[in-house]
Each structure stands twice: as C-alpha cells, then as structure tokens.
Amino acid sequence: MDRDRQHKTKKRKILKPHDEEDELVPPAAPSLSDLVASIKKNTQTQTQTAVSAGSGKSSGIKNGGDGDVKKRRKQSSGDSDVEEAGEGEASADVVEGEEGEEESKSFKDLEIIDQLCETLETLKFHKPTPIQQASIPLALAGKDLIGLAETGSGKTAAFALPILQALYHSPHSTLFACILAPTRELAFQISEQTEAIGGSLGVKTCVIVGGMDMMPQAIALSKRPHIIVATPGRLLDHLENTKGFSLRSLKYLVMDEADRLLDLDFGPIIEKILKVLPPQRHTYLFSATMTDKVERLQRMSLTNPVRVAVSSKYQTVKSLLQYFMLIPQKDKDTYLVYLVAEKFAGKTMIIFTRTIMDAQRISVLLRLLGCSAIPLHGQLSQTGRLGALNKFKAGSRNILVATDVAARGLDIPTVDYVINYDIAGDSKTYIHRVGRTARAGRSGVCVNLVTQYDIEEFTRIEKALGKKLDPLEVEKGEVSLLAESVGEAQRQAIKEIKEWQEKKKEKGAGRKMRTGKRDNMDKEEV
Amino acid sequence: MTFSALLDSFGSTQKKQLSKSSSSHPEEPLQKRRKLHTPVSEIPVETTGDDGPNDGSTPPFGDETKNPISYKTHFDVEEAPRSSVVLSTVVHPVLGRVTVSNPQLLSECATDGSGRSQPAEASSYQSQLSRYVRNYVDVALANPSGADREAFRRLVCSHGLAHVLTTRQIVLKNSARLAKRNTCDDDETDARRDQGFTRPKVLFILPTRNSCYEVVNHIIGLAQGHDCENKQRFNEEYGPGIAKPFSDTKPDDFKNFFRGNSDDMFRIGVKLTRKTVKLFSKFYHSDIILASPLGLKSVISSAAKDGGDADFISSIEILYLDSADSLQMQNWDHVESILASMNQMPKNAHDCDFSRVRNWYLSGDAASFRQTIVSTAFLFPETNSLLSRYSKNHSGLIKLHQVYPGELSPYISQVFTKIQSTNPALDPDVRFEYFTKTVMPFWKNGGTIDKGGLLVFLSSYLDAIRLRNYFNKTGQSFGDINEYTSASDVARSRAYFSSGRYKILIYTERAHYFRRYNLKGVQNVFLYSMPGNAIFYRELVGFLRESISDGKSQLEDSKVRALFTQWDALKVERIVGSAGYDEMKRNDGESVDFEFP
Incomplete structure (x- = not known):
C-alpha cells in the first residue's frame, strides 16, 4: 500500500510537464497548414546551410530499411516538427535533422577542418550523426542554436566541434567557451569527450563542479583554460568569490540538457550567470524536451536562434527489443536473480531501481549470489560515483545497479541489457533508461519487471511508446x-x-553541515 | 682576515648613499658594475617600455634598494629551467673554499672580479658575496666570526627590503595600468602576473628575540623617511630591557648570542606601505615575517588540527636562516618542518587575485624560485642535508666554507680513535658497544676511574641517557649534567665532581652551549662524541689546562681521548684542522688511534 501511494505522488508531480512534452510543437505554433507551407519556404531558403546538411542515415539506425525510412519521414512531417523562422517571440528557425536524406555526408563535407577530422577518424567517429549534420553548419555560420535531441545522439560533438574549430582560428584566446551541464558526471564526461576531440589542438579544459575543493579549481581557472565545463552552482560561486576570475572573454556558451538544468532549480543561478556574460557570444542550448521553462531560458539567453530537432517524440530505436514480465511483487527479487544469474549471465547490464535503498540492497544481494554488481546512486560521494562508473566502464563489474541518476547523459557504450526493476515513473524516464542500450547501431534488450501494482503505469508507458511490448x-x-x-x-x-x-x-x-546548499544542487536528486 | 671590517665599510657606504639618494636618484656604484657585467641582451629589454608615468611615484627609499635587473632575470621566467645539480667543491682565489651547484656561478663571478680593477682582494670578496645574494642565488655562509655574520645579516636585510619594495612597486604599477585599461577596453588577455598567492615574501628565521630586535631596527634604519607603527610595543617585547650582566668567565660568543632578550618563542609580521613600516601586522597582510622556528612551527601545527594553515608561507621568495648552528641547538626538527611546509599550494584563497598570480606559482613551482640564505658559524650534516633537499633555486647554490686551522692543544696528549660505522643510524650502537667493551675495561684496569676527575662529554642527550643508565647498572659513582638538569642538581654534581666524590661527570654539548659551565677538577676528558662547535673543544681542553696549572693534575696524566666515526667528518675537521684531517681520512683500518701532538 505504501508503495502505491508513493507512485501516485510521483506521478502527479511529473504529469504536468509530461503532457506538454508529448508534443514537440511549441505552444505558440501557427496552424498546421501554415507550417507545411513554411517548411517548403524554409527548405528553399536554408537549403545550403541547414536542411541539406541534415542528411545521411543515422548511424544509430543503420539497419533500418528503405521502407522504414519512408515511413519515418511521413510520420515526422505529420508531426510537423518543423517551424519557420520569423516574427514573434516564440519563433525560431527550425531545422530538421531527419534521417533518411539521400546523400550521406562526412565531417569534411560539414567544413570541419582537417585536424579535427583526423582526430574524429581515430576516435572512430566516421559519419556525423543527424544532430551533428544539422547543427554544425549552422553553428559554423555563427548562429545561435537550440538543439532538441536525446542523449546518445552525438550532442556533445555537435557543440564541441564548432567551438573547437573557432578556437583553432583564434588560438590565443583563453576562457573561450563555457559548457553548463546539470550533473557532475555529465560534466566530467563532456570534458573528457571535448578533450579527446580537441586533443590534436591541445585544448585545455577544466571541470568546475560542486563537492570538490574550491582552491584547486580556482588555480585551474587562473591557468586560463580554453573551455570550462561546469555545473551552474559552483560556477557562480567562483564568479562571485574567486578574485580575478571573470568570463568577460567568453565567446561560446552551451547549456546542455537545459530541461534538466531547470528541473534541478538552476534557473535563478543561470540567470545570474547570464548577467555577467558578455552579450556578444554564441549560445547553444540543448534539451531533450521543449518545456515552458526551457522556452523562457531560450528567450533570455539566445538571439535569433535556429532550432534543430532530430528525432521525433518518444521513439526507441529499432534494434532495441523490449519485453515485460508480469510477476508477483513478492517474487520480484527471485525473478531478477533469475534474469541476471541464469538467463543473461555474464552480460553487461544496468538495473534501474526507483530508490537508493533498493539500488544498494540489490547490488549487495547480487554480490552475495556471486554476480559482480556495483551500485550507483546519489548517496555515494562524488568520488564513489565516479569510481563506480569507471569500474563498470572498465568492465571489472558487469552489472550496474542504478537509480535514475545514471539514466541520463552517461555514455556507456557496451550495455547489452537494461532491466527495469522498478518500472519507470514516466515515459520520458523510460526513454532515457532504455537509451543506455542499443546505442550506436548495436542491438539491445530491455526487460521490465511489472508487478500487480505497476500495471496501470506500465500501460501508460506502452501508450506513450505507441506499441505493445511482448512478454518474456x-x-x-x-x-x-x-x-x-x-x-x-x-x-x-x-x-x-x-x-x-x-x-x-x-x-x-x-559533512552536511559544512557544504553549502547551492554547492550540492548539482547533485542528483533521487 | 679583514673581511668583517670590509663588510662593515660596505654597510657604511650604503648608509651614506641612502642619505644622499633621498633627494635625487644617483646611480649606485654596485648597480653600475652589475650593468657592466650582465649579459648585454638583458639590460635594454627590461628597461625600455616599462618607464611610464611611474617615475614620480617611486617611494623615498634609496636607489640601492631596487634591483630590477636581477629581479627580472630571476622571477620573470615562465617556468624554472631544470638543470642537473652536481655539487662541486673548489678553492676559489677570492672566496676561498666554496661548494657550488653550477660551476658557471663561479666563472660569472670571476669575470666580475677581473673586469673591474678592485682595490683589494677582500673588497672583491664582499662585493661578490653581495652580488650572489642580490642575484637571488642560494647562499650558505659558514663563518665562525660573529662580526662577519652580523655584517652578512645586514646585507640580507637590505636585500630583503629591496626585494619587497621592487615587488610592491611592480604590483602597484600593474594595478594602475590594469585600472586604466579596464576603463578603455576590456581586452584583458594580457593579464599582468606579478605576485604570489599570499603577500608575505620574505621570511627571517632567527634564534632569539634580540636578533629579531636587531634585524627589525636595521630594516627601519634602511627604510628612511618611513614612520614606524607599534615601535613602542616592539621595544617593550623585543628590546633588551634591564640587561643582566654576564659573568666575566663566559666566553664572547656566548655573551654575543645570549645578550638582550634571548627568548626563542616569537613571531612578528612587518608590513611596508608607502609611508610607514608597520610592525605586528597580520601575517596575511605582512611583507616580511620574522620568527623563531618554535614560534612559526606553533602557528603552522596548531592550525594543523583544523585543516592546517601554512598558506602564509606559500609565497615566500626569500628565506633567511640566521645562525643555523644556534637553531640546531634549539630544535632542528622545527626548521625541517617549516621548510617542508613552505611554498606549498595554499588551501584557501585568502582573497588572492588569481589573474595576477605568476604562472609558476600556479603550476606549483614556487620552491624553485625561492632564494634560501643560510648563515651559520659552521656547517653540519643537518644544514647540508637541508640544503640538498630544499634548495631548489633555479639560480643555483653556493656554499662558502672555511679552511680550519684546528683547535688541537700543543701540550696535552690527545688520542682520537676512529671506529668503523657503516650506517649513521647505527652509529649510537657502535659507539656504545665500543665504549662498554673496550673503553670501560681499559679504564678499570688502568685505574683511570679510581683516579677521578673523568669528564665524559657527549653531543647527544639520548647517548647521555643511555650512558647514565649503564653507569647506574654497573654501580659507578658519577654525576650528570645535561640540558634538563635542575640548577641545584648541577651545583651538587659540580661540587662533588671537583671534590672527587664523583669520579665521573657526564656532560652534554647542549648543557655546555646554554650554560658554559667552568668545570673544576677535570683530570681526563673523554669525548664519547665530538662537539659540533670547535670552540667547545678548546674549552674542554681548557678545563684540563686549568687543573694542571692549579696543581690538581699532572700534565703526563691528563689526557683527552675521543671517539669518532666517518660520519663525524665535519666535526673532526674543525678540531684537528683541515690539513690534518686530510691525512686522517686516508687511514681506514678497523679502529685506528690518532695521537696528537
């Protein structure tokens, strides 16, 4: 009973944004026919820069057949994902980075300089993903961008490449770009990727997140790195308290996972940060969804932005097989152990739970039964969280038991299975969770454990996905x-x-007494 | 040697120039010479472009306090050049015996000497010494003469003051420039990096309050035209007060060292502003910190419980260790721990403007830029190890030692026994074993103990305790004077010893250092370990001579015996003289006796 009540409160909380998110059309969108007309106009005006760039088959959906592609196109135009640039506050150029254009482009065709192309080649990024194809030419043309894309779609490179290329052309500028990310893990990950891509240019990045000592960060900042990757709370802290540090020379600002940033109540902090940034800058805003709050943030921070949207609404990739198991609540653990230890034994997998307690308990349980499981949740220390993630990435543990802290943004390329021990609270979370597997063209399996109490919620997710799942x-x-x-x-x-x-x-x-409140805001809530 | 007199004259010429320069800016001779001999490329680059509107704002200090050229060549470096350090010892025609980290240091010096006709050899000695100091080279001066060391201390004072003023001026100039620039345009990629994390730049480690009193007064004297804040409080706390006269029997070096306020627990910050010299300023606002090892250590370690606060010595650029031999008698561990926590990355920002911090501070290279200056009466293994571990100065290191004539007595029989010790850590055990197995039976059989008046001298308190326990166990009649013995116990031991009731007296080096007792009734001296200070050896032999002249002992029966191992090389050299020691070094048997005279 107790659990049930918990569900309800949770549901109510997320219901509002959820409904809006279901449609990607902004609230002030003109009528459908207007839009269709404008698409044509738009494609004509922007042929060179944008739409033609948004081409090539997505690497994620390589195995999608021709027919499949056509179907998709139809669907997306039906969704009217595209909007004209023009007058009015909510308006923005929209470019559709749709899969299935005829010709396939390389990074070189996107006018990425040779040095970066070489690095990309060595990093095994052969083809730009749709979001990259759509956004890079616009970014290189000096536009502000709004990117609507899920995690795992290659967002990081989509904003990192234009920044690095600009940096290449003005090599002496420091404190050149600032990337805001909602969580500490994501910040580290973005910094790693940026450094990997920009390695040949000798780019220096610096991660500024809460939960770490201020002093080494202040020293790192005063060495004037090219790119700062930060969580907003700590960045503001440094802007206010570290003497001699300012972002007056900033040329690029990126807000990654803006919806999440705002969900975490970073809004007022970001506002304060925006006030001290120079107005002549390029701003990229990336978000999985377009909510009211994101819209407001967009108006506040971007000038004449172009909107780049890639995949349509909640869609899961074709190579992902999704199942559910209807089981009694009391046997949940037994079934889970059966799946982990018998059916999928030895594979890498992530098990998602709703609470920290469950994550911790299940990882202990599995370990006692001889599986190498490791927990990842918000009550671990920062180093503990990074350590857990690294162990999992390195393969010394093959089972990660995580709360939704791990559901977003973390790029763990080789997960074979995702098991939802607790059903996802809403379809958005579900998409993020299953997004951990079947990445980059691989196949993947997702299994939902559905108990008698979860049926209602599960059917809601099925509805949002638009398809019925098969029982396992x-x-x-x-x-x-x-x-x-x-x-x-x-x-x-x-x-x-x-x-x-x-x-x-x-x-x-x-510890709690010492660390300030703002300092911990970038910590995941669970 | 006339060194001290000449250094003094150097000091006085400085003073003369000081009074002159307050009105105008005369070219100071020292600086002129430097310009002659610094590589040509360095000079114009530094001076051009930098003369802006600042000329009028120079503080009313003498020009000799500024030393921009060597300052820039030392500090305006992006990162410290790493050169392999191989210490080599040579005998230099002017400087005497020196050890340098880089032979180039000497050649630069040699051209300096030859390029200009020096009136006298010694004058080039002092000018070269000051040249090293002012060029930010690490200098260790070992000189037994107190007057020489005092002159050297004054040289370091003026160098430290010059450094503070030069730095301050550059910072102020850059601040003004930045303020101007910000109003016009905000292109600030060319940030001015001219300072460290925290303000204190010069650290004086001094043994006593009196030495601090002298140094501060000298600095105030140099900083003419500046008011001095808190002078009265300073005089009360550090001044000589009502001086207690020393007894006439005490030697000069003792009187010299313990005169005035000899308290060894103090620390004081000195802040220089445009108009004033402020004493007792807070450490984080001070330019110069003067402290005893104990005083500084207690700040660093008391804060260690709640996170540690050695941040105020994170940006020290000149460290001066005064009278290292006295510091060793106090507590060398404190000196070690201060040096270990110096020039580390600070833990807190302390309101530091990070855009102005020099790059090498940020990359943690501060130690390679710190100048370490040591003055000591004699070098001992601890100073050498300290220098080799903590002197990372990229400008190099020069150690000036002496050639020692020796302190051997020509009349009394002195036997030095070298025993083999392979490891300095096992040294005490080797000594103890040799003492109990060889020396004691010899004494018992030879009746040395029964005769009485046997003084056993030890340099280490721990050895003394060990020996005391041994004598207690074997039931000897003996007295014991060490640095912790109460006055009444000392008096009793001395009385019983001179009357012959105690046959043996254990006496430690520290007790002698702090008290300088004149012991009566000494008939034999046994040096369980050698004294570090050769003067002490002379005094111990003096006890014997006194007994002989008093008729209490016969010349033939009075002997000095000493134990030493290869680890005592420096001590033995000072006692037997540099020449004599070269011969002793060669002999390498199991245990060898060297007899003098």
Missing part, C-alpha cells in the same frame, strides 16, 4: 528453484544494508 517467456520451474537461496541472501543483504546505513549516518552528519 521464462521457465517458472527454474525460477522457483532459486527461491530458497535468494531468500537467504535477502536476509543477509538487509543486514548489511542496515550496517551501511548506520555508517552513513555517522559520516554524513558532519
């Missing part, structure tokens, strides 16, 4: 064989969890 067939007999050992391990796990909690309490008391 299992041998009931094999599962019941496991019941006893799982029960034993459960008891043991609960014991360990209690110890862990007590330890946490002792340690936590002192």
Whole structure:
C-alpha cells in the first residue's frame, strides 16, 4: 500500500510537464497548414546551410530499411516538427535533422577542418550523426542554436566541434567557451569527450563542479583554460568569490540538457550567470524536451536562434527489443536473480531501481549470489560515483545497479541489457533508461519487471511508446528453484544494508553541515 | 682576515648613499658594475617600455634598494629551467673554499672580479658575496666570526627590503595600468602576473628575540623617511630591557648570542606601505615575517588540527636562516618542518587575485624560485642535508666554507680513535658497544676511574641517557649534567665532581652551549662524541689546562681521548684542522688511534 501511494505522488508531480512534452510543437505554433507551407519556404531558403546538411542515415539506425525510412519521414512531417523562422517571440528557425536524406555526408563535407577530422577518424567517429549534420553548419555560420535531441545522439560533438574549430582560428584566446551541464558526471564526461576531440589542438579544459575543493579549481581557472565545463552552482560561486576570475572573454556558451538544468532549480543561478556574460557570444542550448521553462531560458539567453530537432517524440530505436514480465511483487527479487544469474549471465547490464535503498540492497544481494554488481546512486560521494562508473566502464563489474541518476547523459557504450526493476515513473524516464542500450547501431534488450501494482503505469508507458511490448517467456520451474537461496541472501543483504546505513549516518552528519546548499544542487536528486 | 671590517665599510657606504639618494636618484656604484657585467641582451629589454608615468611615484627609499635587473632575470621566467645539480667543491682565489651547484656561478663571478680593477682582494670578496645574494642565488655562509655574520645579516636585510619594495612597486604599477585599461577596453588577455598567492615574501628565521630586535631596527634604519607603527610595543617585547650582566668567565660568543632578550618563542609580521613600516601586522597582510622556528612551527601545527594553515608561507621568495648552528641547538626538527611546509599550494584563497598570480606559482613551482640564505658559524650534516633537499633555486647554490686551522692543544696528549660505522643510524650502537667493551675495561684496569676527575662529554642527550643508565647498572659513582638538569642538581654534581666524590661527570654539548659551565677538577676528558662547535673543544681542553696549572693534575696524566666515526667528518675537521684531517681520512683500518701532538 505504501508503495502505491508513493507512485501516485510521483506521478502527479511529473504529469504536468509530461503532457506538454508529448508534443514537440511549441505552444505558440501557427496552424498546421501554415507550417507545411513554411517548411517548403524554409527548405528553399536554408537549403545550403541547414536542411541539406541534415542528411545521411543515422548511424544509430543503420539497419533500418528503405521502407522504414519512408515511413519515418511521413510520420515526422505529420508531426510537423518543423517551424519557420520569423516574427514573434516564440519563433525560431527550425531545422530538421531527419534521417533518411539521400546523400550521406562526412565531417569534411560539414567544413570541419582537417585536424579535427583526423582526430574524429581515430576516435572512430566516421559519419556525423543527424544532430551533428544539422547543427554544425549552422553553428559554423555563427548562429545561435537550440538543439532538441536525446542523449546518445552525438550532442556533445555537435557543440564541441564548432567551438573547437573557432578556437583553432583564434588560438590565443583563453576562457573561450563555457559548457553548463546539470550533473557532475555529465560534466566530467563532456570534458573528457571535448578533450579527446580537441586533443590534436591541445585544448585545455577544466571541470568546475560542486563537492570538490574550491582552491584547486580556482588555480585551474587562473591557468586560463580554453573551455570550462561546469555545473551552474559552483560556477557562480567562483564568479562571485574567486578574485580575478571573470568570463568577460567568453565567446561560446552551451547549456546542455537545459530541461534538466531547470528541473534541478538552476534557473535563478543561470540567470545570474547570464548577467555577467558578455552579450556578444554564441549560445547553444540543448534539451531533450521543449518545456515552458526551457522556452523562457531560450528567450533570455539566445538571439535569433535556429532550432534543430532530430528525432521525433518518444521513439526507441529499432534494434532495441523490449519485453515485460508480469510477476508477483513478492517474487520480484527471485525473478531478477533469475534474469541476471541464469538467463543473461555474464552480460553487461544496468538495473534501474526507483530508490537508493533498493539500488544498494540489490547490488549487495547480487554480490552475495556471486554476480559482480556495483551500485550507483546519489548517496555515494562524488568520488564513489565516479569510481563506480569507471569500474563498470572498465568492465571489472558487469552489472550496474542504478537509480535514475545514471539514466541520463552517461555514455556507456557496451550495455547489452537494461532491466527495469522498478518500472519507470514516466515515459520520458523510460526513454532515457532504455537509451543506455542499443546505442550506436548495436542491438539491445530491455526487460521490465511489472508487478500487480505497476500495471496501470506500465500501460501508460506502452501508450506513450505507441506499441505493445511482448512478454518474456521464462521457465517458472527454474525460477522457483532459486527461491530458497535468494531468500537467504535477502536476509543477509538487509543486514548489511542496515550496517551501511548506520555508517552513513555517522559520516554524513558532519559533512552536511559544512557544504553549502547551492554547492550540492548539482547533485542528483533521487 | 679583514673581511668583517670590509663588510662593515660596505654597510657604511650604503648608509651614506641612502642619505644622499633621498633627494635625487644617483646611480649606485654596485648597480653600475652589475650593468657592466650582465649579459648585454638583458639590460635594454627590461628597461625600455616599462618607464611610464611611474617615475614620480617611486617611494623615498634609496636607489640601492631596487634591483630590477636581477629581479627580472630571476622571477620573470615562465617556468624554472631544470638543470642537473652536481655539487662541486673548489678553492676559489677570492672566496676561498666554496661548494657550488653550477660551476658557471663561479666563472660569472670571476669575470666580475677581473673586469673591474678592485682595490683589494677582500673588497672583491664582499662585493661578490653581495652580488650572489642580490642575484637571488642560494647562499650558505659558514663563518665562525660573529662580526662577519652580523655584517652578512645586514646585507640580507637590505636585500630583503629591496626585494619587497621592487615587488610592491611592480604590483602597484600593474594595478594602475590594469585600472586604466579596464576603463578603455576590456581586452584583458594580457593579464599582468606579478605576485604570489599570499603577500608575505620574505621570511627571517632567527634564534632569539634580540636578533629579531636587531634585524627589525636595521630594516627601519634602511627604510628612511618611513614612520614606524607599534615601535613602542616592539621595544617593550623585543628590546633588551634591564640587561643582566654576564659573568666575566663566559666566553664572547656566548655573551654575543645570549645578550638582550634571548627568548626563542616569537613571531612578528612587518608590513611596508608607502609611508610607514608597520610592525605586528597580520601575517596575511605582512611583507616580511620574522620568527623563531618554535614560534612559526606553533602557528603552522596548531592550525594543523583544523585543516592546517601554512598558506602564509606559500609565497615566500626569500628565506633567511640566521645562525643555523644556534637553531640546531634549539630544535632542528622545527626548521625541517617549516621548510617542508613552505611554498606549498595554499588551501584557501585568502582573497588572492588569481589573474595576477605568476604562472609558476600556479603550476606549483614556487620552491624553485625561492632564494634560501643560510648563515651559520659552521656547517653540519643537518644544514647540508637541508640544503640538498630544499634548495631548489633555479639560480643555483653556493656554499662558502672555511679552511680550519684546528683547535688541537700543543701540550696535552690527545688520542682520537676512529671506529668503523657503516650506517649513521647505527652509529649510537657502535659507539656504545665500543665504549662498554673496550673503553670501560681499559679504564678499570688502568685505574683511570679510581683516579677521578673523568669528564665524559657527549653531543647527544639520548647517548647521555643511555650512558647514565649503564653507569647506574654497573654501580659507578658519577654525576650528570645535561640540558634538563635542575640548577641545584648541577651545583651538587659540580661540587662533588671537583671534590672527587664523583669520579665521573657526564656532560652534554647542549648543557655546555646554554650554560658554559667552568668545570673544576677535570683530570681526563673523554669525548664519547665530538662537539659540533670547535670552540667547545678548546674549552674542554681548557678545563684540563686549568687543573694542571692549579696543581690538581699532572700534565703526563691528563689526557683527552675521543671517539669518532666517518660520519663525524665535519666535526673532526674543525678540531684537528683541515690539513690534518686530510691525512686522517686516508687511514681506514678497523679502529685506528690518532695521537696528537
């Protein structure tokens, strides 16, 4: 019963934005016929720069057949994903980075300089993804951008490449670009990728996130790196308190996952940051969804932006197989263990739970049963979180038990399976979760464990996805064989969890007092 | 040697120039010479372009306090050049015996000497010494003469003051320039990097409050035209007060060192502003910090509990260790730990303007730019190890030592026994074993103990404790004077020893250093370990001579015996003289006796 109530409150919270997100059309959109007409005009005016660039088959959907492509196009034009540039506050040029243009382009065709092309080649980025194809030419032409794209679609390179190229042309400028990211993990990841791509240019980046010492960061900033990747809270802290640090020479500002930034109540902080940035700058805003708040942020920070939208609404890639299992709540653990230890044994997988407690408990449970699982959630320290992620990336642990902290933005390329231990709270989260697998053209499997309490929620997700999932067939007999050992391990796990909690309490008391509130805002809430 | 007199004259010429220069800016001779001999490329680059509207705003200090050229060649470097350091010792015609990290240092110096006709050899000694100091080279001066070291201290004072003023002026100039620029356009890619993380730039480590009193007064004297804040409080706390006269029997170096306020727990910040010299300023606002090792260590380590605060010595550019031999007698560990926590990355920002911090500070290279100056009566292993570990100055290191005539007595029989010790850590064990197995049986059989008046001298307190326990166990009659012995116990031990009731007296080097007792009734001296200070050896032998002249002992029966190992090389050299020691070095048997005279 208790769980059920929890669901409801959660549902109510996310319901509002969720409804709006379902349609990507901005609220002030003109009528459909206007739009269709404008598309034509738009494609004519912007042929050179934009639409023709948004071509080539997405690497993510390589195996989609020809017929499939056609179907998609129809669908997307029906969705009227495209909007004309023009007058009015909510207007913006919209460029559709749609898969399925005839010719396929290379990075060189996008006028990326040779040095960067070479690096991209060595990093095994052979073809630009749709979002890159759509946004890079615009960015190089000096436009402000709004990018609507999911994680895993190659966003980071889409904004990093134009910045690096601009940096190449003015090599002596420092504190050149600033990238705002909602979470610490994402910030580190963006910095890693940018450094990898810009390695041949000798680009220096610097990560400014909460939970770390101010002093080394101040020193890193005063060495004047080219690119700062930051979470907003700590960046503002430095702007206010670190003497001799300003962003007056900034040329590029990127806000990645803007919807998430705003969800985390970074709004007022970003406003303050925007006030001290020079008005003559390029601004790119990336977001998975276009919410009211993002719209407001856009008006506040961008000038005459072009909107680049890539995939249509909640869509999962074709190479992803999705299943569900209807099981009784009391046997949830047993079924999970069956999946992990028997059916998918030895594969890399992420198990998503709703609560920190569950993540911790299940990772202990699985470890007790001999699987190499590692938890990742918001109550771990910053280094703990990075450590867990690195262990998983390096392959020393093949099961990551995560709360939704890991659902966004983290690029873990080789996940074979995603198991939703708790069903996703809403379709947006679901898309993000299953986005961990079947990336970059690989195939992947997602299994949802649905209990008697989750049916309503599950059907809602199915509806949003627009398709019915298949049930995963299992041998009931094999599962019941496991019941006893799982029960034993459960008891043991609960014991360990209690110890862990007590330890946490002792340690936590002192720390919370010291770290400021704003400092911890970029920490994931769970 | 006339060195001290000449250094003094150097000081006085400085003073003369000071009074002159307050009105105009005369070209100071020292600087003129420097210009003659610095490589040509350096001079014009530094001076052109930098003379702006600042000329009028120079502070009313003498020109000799500025030294922009060597300042720039030392500090305006992007990163410290890494050269392999191989110490080589040579005998220089002017400087005497020197050890340098880079032979080039000497050749530069040699051209300096020959390029200009020097009136006397010694004058080139002092000018070259000051040249090294002013060129930010690490200098270690080992000189037994107190007057010479005082003159050197004054040289360092004026160098430190010049450094503070030069830095300050550059910072102010750049601040003004930045302020002007910001109003016109905000292209600030060309940030002026001219400072460290924190303000203190010069650190004086001094042994006593009195030495601090002298240094501060000298600095105030140099900074003419400046008011001095808190002078009265300073006089009360650091001044000599009501001087207690020393007894006549005390030697000069003792009187010299312990005169005035000899408290060894103090620290004080000095801040220089345009108009005033402010004493007792907060450390983070000070330019110069003067402290005893104990005083500074207590600040650094007391804060260590709540995170550690050695940040105020993170940006020290000149470190001066005064009278290192005295600091060793106080507590060398403090000196070590201060140097270890120096020039580290600060833990807090302390309101530092990061856009102005020099690049090499940011990359953690501060230690390679710090000038370390050491003055000591004699070099000992700790100073050498300290210099080799912490002197990372990219401008190099020069150690000036002495050639020692030796302190051997021509009349009394002195036997030095070299024992083999392969490892300095095992040294105490080797000594103890040799003492119990060889020396004690010899004494017992020879009746040395029964005769009484046997003074056993040790340089280490720990050895003294060990020996005391050994004597207690074997039931010897002995007295014990070390640095912790109470006055009444000392008096009793001395009385019993001179009357013959105690046959043996254990006496430590530190006790002698702090008290300089004149012991009566000494008939034999046994040096369990050698004194670091050769003067002490002379005084110990003096006890014997006194007994002989008093008729309490016969010349033939009075002997000095000493133990030493290869690790005592520096001590032995000072006692037997540099020439004599060269011969002793060659002999390498199991245990060898060297007899003098």
